[in-house]
Amino acid sequence: MASTSRTRVDLSGARVAVAGLGASGKAALEVLGTLGMDALGVDHSEAAIEAAAEQHLPGRLAHATSDEDFADLATRDRDIVVVSPGITPHTPLYARAAERGVEVISEIELAWRVQAPKADGSFAPWLTLTGTNGKTTTVTMTSAILTSAGLVAPAIGNVGTPAVLVAARGGVDALPAELSSFQLHSTSSVRALASACLNIDDDHLDWHGSAAAYAAAKARVHRGTLRACLYSRHDDATRQMVEEADVTEGARAISIGTDTPPLAGLGLVEDMLVDRAYHAERHTQGVELATLADLAHLAPGGSLPGHVVIDALFAAGLARAADVPPEAIAAGLRSFAPGAHRIETIAEIDGVRYINDSKATNAHAARASLTGMADGSVVWIAGGLAKGARFEELVADVRPKLKAAVLIGVDQEPLATALAAEAPEIPVRVIDPAHRSVMAAAVAAARELAGKGDTVMLAPACASMDQFANYALRGEEFATAVRNG
CATH class of the missing domain: 3.40.50.720 (NAD(P)-binding Rossmann-like Domain)
Structure with missing residues (x-):
């Protein structure tokens, strides 16, 4: 290790x-x-x-x-x-x-500065990751893989116990860390063993002030990286971040994608997750790390979303940078249990499936969830705090999947305008923001619009704080409304 x-x-x-x-x-x-x-x-x-x-x-x-x-x-x-x-x-x-x-x-920077050393005087390596979406899934997958390798490696950052407590107490072998753009903005001296930016799309523009400032904050994840900087072969912006990063001499660029992996990459060969980045024979062959069957328990309705495979490949890439053997990758992915409020099937009632993806707090996350559904099958519950975003591109992309939409939130204009412009044939129900039980009303409206074989999906594409304390409470109220019928 x-x-x-x-x-x-x-x-x-x-x-x-x-x-x-x-x-x-x-x-x-x-x-x-x-x-x-x-x-x-x-x-x-x-x-x-x-x-x-x-x-x-x-x-x-x-x-x-x-x-x-x-x-x-x-x-x-x-x-x-x-x-x-x-x-x-x-x-x-x-x-x-x-x-x-x-x-x-940031608290993350403080955690790095106060981290307790290991018994031999060295420090547990950090494996840092950021991105607009998929961070929590990927960091907890990474933790599961490291745990399967016999290491003490709790996920920190935007998830779990505050990073500064874990770091100061010590007793860990590695620290997989999910870092938000807010945290990275005020983080300067962290030097990760491996770092990753999963993807980048406009988000939190109200906090950062511009898309460029948001992207610049995300790019800080690679600063000083010691061994490997991971990026998506499907996202040129993440590749550019690595190309421009001020890393420690010797750090390598590792690409991640769902296509056949090139040299210095991880990817898919048929149903196998394959590494061509971290082993001696990488110039001539790859190493099998896992198969899609190891992720089958993460397939809602039997269909494995593409972004879950990407998250698994990033997690595997981070773990491999920490010298985790291939067999622990597969074992870790099989043991991984997704958190609540992320593509979580709540129930199937009268042939209609109800999925809670309250954690889809921006357009990129909502797009990833909706595009995995069958055409014309989704009654989409969306809306909330838009954070300065517009949704025309999102609606245009997911239009084939939609049967109807139900809008919640105090500021419904951005989504209502996008639906009217890009999907005018889609029925839209609008829930009065002053309604005493917003989510119960939204689920009732969605139930009326859905038929056998359809899916009612809460994938808001917006933050929750206009009507709910957080995305978790929004998801819980959705689940309660579904179960109460």
Whole structure:
């Protein structure tokens, strides 16, 4: 198992503020206190301050009454600010930090700096990945593969226990890390053993300000990579990221695709997942890692979505960079269980299948789910917080799959306009945003539109926060509405 040799960053004497006391912020405050740091937690919410106080977290706590007050409290007499991923770079905090020479870092960056060494003094390697879609599936697949190889390798980042807690406690062999564009924006010194960008499509434009800024944040995943940078052969933008990346000398570019793998690539040969990147005979032959049968349990209705195969190939590529043997790849993929709210079949009622894909929070994810369905068979429940996106291209792409659409969300204009322009023949039901039970009304409308052999699919293509606390609650309410009939 490859390890990473590096010098732990010395934070002794640093005065650190934690800006935002959500799960990752509270974890950061806990770790800083354990290290004996001068730590300050700041939040706009009195409830968040009270919750932190009730947990007896170390450090001082401060309640901010405005954005300007928040910026001032978090940067006054501080050397470093650990910033919540919910705080955009356009808020006063970033400007005030720049004025005062205060470094702004993510919780991921803090995790890298405080990571506990292994018994031999080396550090567990990180396997980092990002992308517009498929991150959680791929990172948990990677963790499952590493676990099958007998390694302690919990998934961190946007999933599971906050990364800073896992890293500071130590006792791990590898750290597969799912990194969002928000986290990468303020991450600078992470040097992964292997890194990957699965795909890139416009998303979170309201947070980053432009598609170029969003892509630039994603590209940071490759910075300093030690051994392998993975990209999609089906997505030129991810290839360009690798070509332009400032990596450690000797790091290789590894391509991933569902076609026959070229040299320095992973791909498919008939029903086999094949590696032509990491073994000595790669110039003349590939190594079988798994078969599509090892992924059969991930096929809703018996049809294996193409993006699941891609995710599996990326996971295999990351694991191979950590010297995982081929037999552990197949075993890990067979043991992998997908998380809730991702292409999850809830029930089949009167011949109609109900699928919860609430985690499809952007157009790219919704497209991947819908294109795997039979033509003319989907009653699509969509809508929510569009995050500045438009949907004409999405609707044009999935139009053959649609039988009808049901729109939820406070801002229904982007999807309604796209459907009217690109699929005018598709019946559309609109749920009043003020309805007492939005999801129950949406499921009832979809049930009326669906017939035997059809699929009602919640694949919103939008974030959930306009009407739900998060995508998980949106998915749970969908499942409840389906089961209640």
